[in-house]
Amino acid sequence: AQSVTQPDIHITVSEGASLELRCNYSYGATPYLFWYVQSPGQGLQLLLKYFSGDTLVQGIKGFEAEFKRSQSSFNLRKPSVHWSDAAEYFCAVEEGTGGFKTIFGAGTRLFVKA
């Protein structure tokens, strides 16, 4: 069965510092991968997605992610974090068996310190 692991429950970075959030997936075929962000009391917002082509994908709010098949990873990065990036981040894999349901990781909460 497909699964998504986000090894870090929470991460704290200083404003202006770079950020990398880790995501590992388990899926037999070529995965469809997503990163979502959830601010307190809000629904999830799609940051970026990967399903084929260039393994480095750009998203909104200055985020990017790199798909590495050999490592079964899809890590999210941002070169310079802003205080407004503090939120919970979810990595997800699409179960492309025709059911079109998405499996989410448990999330990584990002804290930004001044």
Added chain:
Amino acid sequence: DTGVSQDPRHKITKRGQNVTFRCDPISEHNRLYWYRQTLGQGPEFLTYFQNEAQLEKSRLLSDRFSAERPKGSFSTLEIQRTEQGDSAMYLCASSPRDTVDYGYTFGSGTRLTVV
């Protein structure tokens, strides 16, 4: 386009009562999903509609749960005889077709507290 709307935002109910939540997807989206999110966890898939047809249900969706999408527009999720374990955020999402191309647009959720 006002996004995905969910009503109510919060619901407190006594154990054993029935509750119903509503979701209004983006009007041109034909796919609608319900997810449940508990504290410290990512969303878990509950069920999926394409237009008015309910095409998939999770094993998480016990017989106390029922979802409908009449006429392929808004959807309702009903929980009968609520239990404390039902306390969670219930998220609705919609997409125009394949999520591969578009991803989901989520609503802000309905937070259910069963006391």
